[in-house]
Amino acid sequence: MPELPDLIVYKQYSDATSLHQRIKTVDVDDDTVLRDLSVPHFRETLTGRNFESSERYGKNLLVELEDGPWVRFHFGMTGRLLYYKNNGEFPRFTRILIRFSNGYELAYTCIRKLGRISLTKSVEQFIKYEGLGPDALQLNLSDFKDLLSVRRGSLKTTLMNQKIIAGLGNVYVDEILFQARLDPSVKCKALDDKKLGDLFKTMREVLKTASDNQADPNKFPKNYLTKHRSEGEPCHRCSGLIEKRIISQRPTYVCPKC
Ligand SMILES: [Zn+2]
DSSP states (O other): OOOHHHHHHHHHHHHHHHBTOBEEEEEESOGGGBOSOOHHHHHHHHTTOBEEEEEEETTEEEEEETTSOEEEEEOTTTEEEEEEEOOSOOOTTEEEEEEETTSEEEEEEESSOOOEEEEESOHHHHHHHHTOOOBTTTOOHHHHHHHHHTOOSBHHHHHHOTTTSBSOOHHHHHHHHHHTTOOTTSBGGGOOHHHHHHHHHHHHHHHHHHHHTTTOGGGSOTTOSGGGOSTTOBOSSSSOBOEEEEETTEEEEEOSOO
C-alpha cells in the first residue's frame, strides 16, 4: 500500500513528467475512484488546463491546476501513476486516463479500486475536510510527544491513524517499531519521554532511508524488516524468527526476540 515514502517517489515522478503540459482530454474508465465528484465536472475542470505545482501530504498527492482547484490523488492499496507515449494502448487497470497535448498520457491505475480522486480548493481545505493529523515528516519532536503521550491505544493502532499522524500505514509502522525495538501492542501511554524521543528519531530515519531508496524494499538496508514480511523468516538482526500477529485487524510482523 502506498505510504509516505512511496508518495515522495510518486510526487517526484509526477513532477518530472506531467507538470506544465496542456491537458487535452480526460477519460474516466471507472468512476468509483472519484469522490464527491461527477465525471463531467471532473473532465471539464481538467481539460484545457496545465498541472502547475504539486504537494504531498500524508499518503496524498495534490496537484494544482492552472487557475483552478487542486486534484487530490490517493492510491488506496494498489494505485499507481504511469506516464508514457500514446501508442493506442493503455496500462491494465487504468481507471483515469489524462491525455496531454504533447502526445503523452498519464494513467491512474488501481487494481483494487480503493484509491480516491477528488478536487479541493486548497491543500489546507483538504486537510481540514479530511480531518488529517500533521504529516509525519512535518511534525516536530515536541508535537509528536504531545500527540502520542495522551493516546490510550497501542503504538501500532495510533501510528496508523491518519487523523493523529498522516502518512504511515501498516508496512512502515511495523518497520519503524522493529527498528525502534518496540512491541506494536504496547500502549502509547506506557512510553516515557526518552522512548518517545527515540521513536520519533527512528520514524524520521526510516522514512528518510526508504524515500532515499525510492521506497523499494529490495534496496533497503539488510537489517530492515520490510523485505522479510513473512512468518518464520529469520530475523536479520538476531537469531529469532519473524512472527505474524493481528493488531487492529492488520497483519503485523515482529521479531519477538528483538
Ligand atoms: Zn530479531
